[in-house]
Amino acid sequence: MRAAVPTLRLRARLARVPRGSIFRLALLYVLLLAGSVGILLGFIYWSTAGYMDRQTTETIEAEIRGLAEQYRRRGLVGLTGLISERVARDPVGASVYLLVDEHFERVVGNLDRWPSESPDAEGWIRFRLREWGTDHAEEHEARAQVFLLRSGLMLLVGRDIRDLEATRRLILDALTWGLAITLALALAGAWLMSATLTRRLDAINQTSREIMEGDLTRRIPLSGSGDDFDRLADGLNRMLERIEALMAGVRQVSDNIAHDLRTPLTRLRNKLELLAAALPESSESRLLAEEAIADAEELLATFNALLRIARLESGSRRSAFGPVDLVPLIEDLVELYEPLAAEREQRLDWAAGASSIVVEGDRDLLFQVMANLVDNAIKYTQPGGYIRLAVDSADGSARVLVADDGPGIAPELREQVFRRFFRVDDSRATPGSGLGLSLVQAVVALHRAHIELSDNAPGLRVTLSFGRASQ
C-alpha cells in the first residue's frame, strides 16, 4: 500500500510528459528539420570556406601561369627577377615562392628549402611553414603548387593559409553551433507543442470518460480561439448534442411505452377486477378471475421493474440524493424484516461500527437495495439459519455487509446473478422475477458504490462499499 503511493505519483508525473503518437510525430519533425538545416548549413559552408579555397587555387594557378610565361619569354633571368620582385613586394610572407635546380638547391625564393612532403597528381602540396624573423617561431600551414620548368628547374608557388584555416574553423564552429541550437530549439518546441496538443486531447478524453460514466450533459471545453481543436471539439459537442437528443428520444419512447402499455394493462386488470367482483364469492370462475388478476399484476410488476432498472442505469437521475444515515436505515430494515425471519425460525441481527454513518444517496432506493438483499437472504437460507447485517466506516468509506449461512452462490455464478432474469436455481421453484439483484446493481451503480459477493463459509456474504462517508 505504502509502496504503491510513490509509484502512482510517479505515474501521474509521467502522465504529464507528452507521449504517444503526438510526441513521435514531433520527434520526426525534429529529425526532418535537423536534416534540412544540416543540408542548408552544408551549402553555406561549401559556398564560403570552399569559395576561399577555390580563390586561393585560382590565384596560385594564375601566378604560376604568369611566371611560366615570363620564363618562356625572358628566360631564367626574367623569372628570378620577377620572383625577387614579388618576394620584396610581400614582406609579410603571405605568398611563398621557391625556385630550385635539379639538385633541389635554391635559386631564388623566400623559402629556405624544398618541402619534404611529396606533391599529389596535380602538383599540389601542403606543408608546414616556419615563420621567419618573429619571436615566436610558430608553425603554420601553406598550400602550394609545384611546376616543372623545361630546364630541370622546379618552381613552387604557394600561399600561407593560416588566416584561411582560421576563417574556415570560425565558419565551421558557427555552423556547428547553429545546428546544435536549432536542434535544441526544435526539441523544446516539439515538447511544448506536443504537451499543448496532449493537454487539449486530455480535456477531450476526460470529458468522454465522464460521458461514459453516464453524464451525457458534459461538453468538451472550447479554448475560444476557433482553432482546429475548437472545431474538433465543436464537432464532437454537436455529436453529443445529437446523441443526447436521441437518448432523450429513447427515454421518451420508453416513457411512452410505459404509459401506452401500462394503461391498457391497467384497464385489463381493472376489468378483471370488476369481473371478479361480479362473480359469486368462492365460485370457480371467481377464483379463475382472481388468478388472472394476479397474473396481470406479475406481468406489470416485471415490466415496471425492467423500466425502473433501465432508468436507473441511464444514470442521470440523482435529484432525490441527499445525506442518508445508514445506521437508522439498517435499524428500520431489521425491524421490518425481523418478524418474517422469526416466522422462518431464522435469527436476524445487526451491528453498527458507529452511531451514525452518512452517505450521499437516495434513502428509498438504498432501503430498496438492502430490503432486496435481506429478502433474498431470508428466502434462500434454511429455517434455523442466521442473517447478519453490519454497517461500518473506515478510510472515509462506508461498508454494509449482508451475510447468511444459507447455500451461498458458486464462485462462477457470482457475476451472472446481476444479469436480468438470471436465477441460480434453474427449477424456478422459488418465487421472484429474477430482477431483484439487477435492480440492486443499478442502484449501486447510481450511487457510484461497489457490490461484491463472497463466500461466508458457509453462506453468502454481500458487501456494499460507498465512498465519501462522514461521521
Added chain:
Amino acid sequence: MHILLVEDDPQMAEYLRKALVEAGAAVDRAADGREGLLMAAGSDYDVLILDRMLPGLDGLAIVRTLRASGNHTPVLFLSALGDVDDRVEGLRAGGDDYLIKPFAFSELQARVEALLRRGAAEAPETRLRVADLEMDLLKREVTRAGQSIQLQPREFRLLECLMRHAGQVVTRTMLLEQVWDYHFDPQTNVIDVHISRLRGKIDKDFEPPLLQTVRGAGYRLQAG
C-alpha cells in the same frame, strides 16, 4: 364526496368514474389539462385525481397553478412514471399522494378516503377509539375492554395508523409509507407478519375481532 377526475384515456376514466360512483362519490371528468384546471378552479371539489401526463397542460402544472392561487384541495396523482424522482417531483409540486399505474381500485379508493379524512380531521386528537379498543396518544397507552396492552413502538404506530383510518381499507403500500416512511417495493408480504403479530395482541383474547383482512386490498380496523 365530490371528485374531479382529470384523465385523458377515456376507458380508464370511465372505469374509474364508474367505480368511484359505486363507492358513493359524485364524479366530474375532464379530458385534458386545460379543461381540468378550469374546472378545478371553478368549483369546490373534495379531492382532485390527476393524471400526470395530460395533453394541453400536465398534472404538475395544474397543481402548481392551483396551489399558487391559494387552492388547497387534496390532490392524488396517477402516473405511469414510477421513479422515486417522479414521485418526489409530484409531491414537491403540491400533490398530496402519488399512485403508480397500474393500481387496484381498492388502493385508489383507500387513498382517496384517506385524503378526504385528512381534509376533515386536522384537529389534533389525543384519544382514538374503535369499539372497546382505546389509544391514548399522549400517554402512549393502549387498552382493550379496560385491559392494558403492551405494544412495541412500531406496533403502536401501526395500530395508530389503522385507528386513524378506522372503517377504511388501508393498503400494504400505505402502511409502508405511513408507518415505516419508506417508498419501496417489498418483494414479499413483509407487512402481513407485522399485522398478524398486532392481531395477536389486540384481537386474540377478545371478541369480536376488529382487525380484518380485506382480500386483494389490505386491512381494515372496524367495529363489528
